[in-house]
Amino acid sequence: xxxxxxxxxxxxxxxxxxxxxxxxxxxxxxxxxxxxxxxxxxxxxxxxxxxxxxxxxxxxxxxxxxxxxxxxxxxxxxxxxxxxxxxxxxxxxxxxxxxxxxxxxxxxxxxxxxxxxxxxxxxxxxxxxxxxxxxxxxxxxxxxxxxxxxxxxxxxxxxxxxxxxxxxxxxxxxxxxxxxxxxxxxxxxxxxxxxxxxxxxxxxxxxxxxxxxxxxxxxxxxxxxxxxxxxxxxxxxxxxxxxxxxxxxxxxxxxxxxxxxxxxxxxxxxxxxxxxxxxxxxxxxxxxxxxxxxxxxxxxxxxx
Amino acid sequence: xxxxxxxxxxxxxxxxxxxxxxxxxxxxxxxxxxxxxxxxxxxxxxxxxxxxxxxxxxxxxxxxxxxxxxxxxxxxxxxxxxxxxxxxxxxxxxxxxxxxxxxxxxxxxxxxxxxxxxxxxxxxxxxxxxxxxxxxxxxxxxxxxxxxxxxxxxxxxxxxxxxxxxxxxxxxxxxxxxxxxxxxxxxxxxxxxxxxxxxxxxxxxxxxxxxxxxxxxxxxxxxxxxxx
Ligand SMILES: Nc1ncnc2c1ncn2[C@@H]1O[C@H](COP(=O)(O)OP(=O)(O)O)[C@@H](O)[C@H]1O
Ligand SMILES: [Mg+2]
Numbered sequence: 001x002x003x004x005x006x007x008x009x010x011x012x013x014x015x016x017x018x019x020x021x022x023x024x025x026x027x028x029x030x031x032x033x034x035x036x037x038x039x040x041x042x043x044x045x046x047x048x049x050x051x052x053x054x055x056x057x058x059x060x061x062x063x064x065x066x067x068x069x070x071x072x073x074x075x076x077x078x079x080x081x082x083x084x085x086x087x088x089x090x091x092x093x094x095x096x097x098x099x100x101x102x103x104x105x106x107x108x109x110x111x112x113x114x115x116x117x118x119x120x121x122x123x124x125x126x127x128x129x130x131x132x133x134x135x136x137x138x139x140x141x142x143x144x145x146x147x148x149x150x151x152x153x154x155x156x157x158x159x160x161x162x163x164x165x166x167x168x169x170x171x172x173x174x175x176x177x178x179x180x181x182x183x184x185x186x187x188x189x190x191x192x193x194x195x196x197x198x199x200x201x202x203x204x205x206x207x208x209x210x211x212x213x214x215x216x217x218x219x220x221x222x223x224x225x226x227x228x229x230x231x232x233x234x235x236x237x238x239x240x241x242x243x244x245x246x247x248x249x250x251x252x253x254x255x256x257x258x259x260x261x262x263x264x265x266x267x268x269x270x271x272x273x274x275x276x277x278x279x280x281x282x283x284x285x286x287x288x289x290x291x292x293x294x295x296x297x298x299x300x301x302x303x304x
Numbered sequence: 305x306x307x308x309x310x311x312x313x314x315x316x317x318x319x320x321x322x323x324x325x326x327x328x329x330x331x332x333x334x335x336x337x338x339x340x341x342x343x344x345x346x347x348x349x350x351x352x353x354x355x356x357x358x359x360x361x362x363x364x365x366x367x368x369x370x371x372x373x374x375x376x377x378x379x380x381x382x383x384x385x386x387x388x389x390x391x392x393x394x395x396x397x398x399x400x401x402x403x404x405x406x407x408x409x410x411x412x413x414x415x416x417x418x419x420x421x422x423x424x425x426x427x428x429x430x431x432x433x434x435x436x437x438x439x440x441x442x443x444x445x446x447x448x449x450x451x452x453x454x455x456x457x458x459x460x461x462x463x464x465x466x467x468x469x470x471x472x473x474x475x476x477x478x479x480x481x482x483x484x485x486x487x488x489x490x491x492x493x494x495x496x497x498x499x500x501x502x503x504x505x506x507x508x509x510x511x512x513x514x515x516x517x518x519x520x521x522x523x524x525x526x527x528x529x530x531x532x
Contacts, residue, residue: 005412209393212353213454214383215410217376 013226027195031235034188039243056134063127064155073149098123192293232290236282311361321347323517334488337497339514345497386455386463390470394439401435425453445476
């Protein structure tokens with residue numbers, strides 16, 4: 001196809017968008033809504049997975065020693081942890097004495113009467129261990145449980161299983177949302193194809209004349225495809241703008257709540273780093289929706 | 305140039321459009337297709353431009369086997385034809401000039417070719433002064449002239465006209481027919497379907513008469529009433 005023909009066809013397509021203001025507006029809004037929903041779901045998924053990763057990295061194995069553990073038994077555990085640290089399996093660990101534990105409990109209870117009967121002596125020494133790779137936890141936990149000084153009954157705690165379970169649930173949740181999105185896309189393709197079908201209908205006389213004069217199918221089709229792509233692109237840009245504003249507002253709002261709840265490890269990500277990717281996804285999806293929509297609507301008018 | 309070999313068109317509802325047509329139209333001929341309404345004149349022309357395909361038989365036009373043609377070839381067949389209809393079929397939002405230029409844009413002519421050919425075509429049909437007028441600012445005869453200019457601008461080998469004067473008064477009809485004759489004298493094959501007796505009689509051209517879809521007579525220098 002020649003350049004001047006391409007210019008002509010793009011111009012025709014753009015004029016279609018402007019001429020059919022109401023229909024174009026309806027289609028653009030369909031794209032805006034679809035992409036907005038898509039974007040929110042994507043951003044939600046990104047946030048959930050990044051927070052789960054952060055939580056995993058933050059996760060500690062807690063090991064309590066028996067109340068009557070000896071110094072020797074404690075040193076055994078320490079040298080084990082040191083060797084694992086040298087091997088690059090443990091990133092860091094921290095020791096708490098009986099006194100520290102007693103103080104912590106006392107502070108957190110805020111009411112000395114509840115402490116009745118609880119003394120430094122029946123507090124336990126403890127270790128808090130962070131792993132380089134959260135997935136090596138099972139192995140470390142098994143080895144730790146072999147030490148005689150370690151409290152075998154609920155002496156070792158780790159939250160990873162709960163997180164894994166949470167991740168599993170979220171995965172299912174993701175699939176459901178993807179299915180909803182697919183349906184939504186199909187609906188918007190049909191809405192747009194209907195809109196463009198109306199503009200095709202309005203111009204069937206012109207199409208007929210073009211065919212009598214010997215226009216190639218592509219020549220007839222392109223203005224409508226351009227129309228669809230433009231609708232998709234305009235919708236994408238609008239939707240991107242709306243998404244970024246809504247997201248930024250939500251981000252501030254939710255982060256504020258998380259800080260107040262002292263859950264600052266949980267955090268809604270900044271929009272900036274993902275903005276470009278979201279914009280590209282919007283543009284591509286918008287134009288695919290618009291393009292397919294218009295292709296569907298011109299197809300049957302070309303068979304003469 | 306145009307050759308029908310035992311061509312029959314039966315519409316999907318069982319109605320016969322044309323039946324067992326065998327005919328040969330040579331390059332440079334001027335042919336009238338006549339017959340009462342419903343006799344198959346339009347069907348005959350539609351078979352030429354591949355708006356319909358024969359249910360049986362063969363149709364050859366300008367070197368194309370129209371009865372057995374790839375979809376992608378149709379535009380090229382149509383470019384070798386100029387078509388004129390009773391109801392004009394101009395684009396209302398384009399001027400006379402733009403309507404004619406549009407036919408050239410569609411076949412990807414350069415803007416220089418367009419600037420040269422469009423005024424020539426409008427001059428040929430005597431409409432140079434109305435180039436900037438929109439269809440609704442033109443009389444019926446003038447609109448049909450624009451259609452003629454559009455049909456001619458790409459220099460087709462064959463011009464097909466289906467009742468081109470059906471919506472025009474007698475005086476204008478004669479003008480349009482004279483124009484068709486002039487176009488024919490420049491070397492274009494012209495096929496005109498009509499049921500206007502007086503015009504056919506006065507022009508002394510080849511006349512093919514259809515009835516119930518069949519050719520009942522084919523006369524050189526004939527007239528409407530000629531029963532051979
Ligand atoms: N698209 C169609 N579907 C069914 N029947 C048709 C169609 N077009 C024409 N016919 C029928 O075919 C016959 C010939 O029609 P046509 O070629 O239009 O005749 P004319 O142009 O001489 O008036 C008529 O009986 C008409 O009703
Ligand atoms: Mg007819």
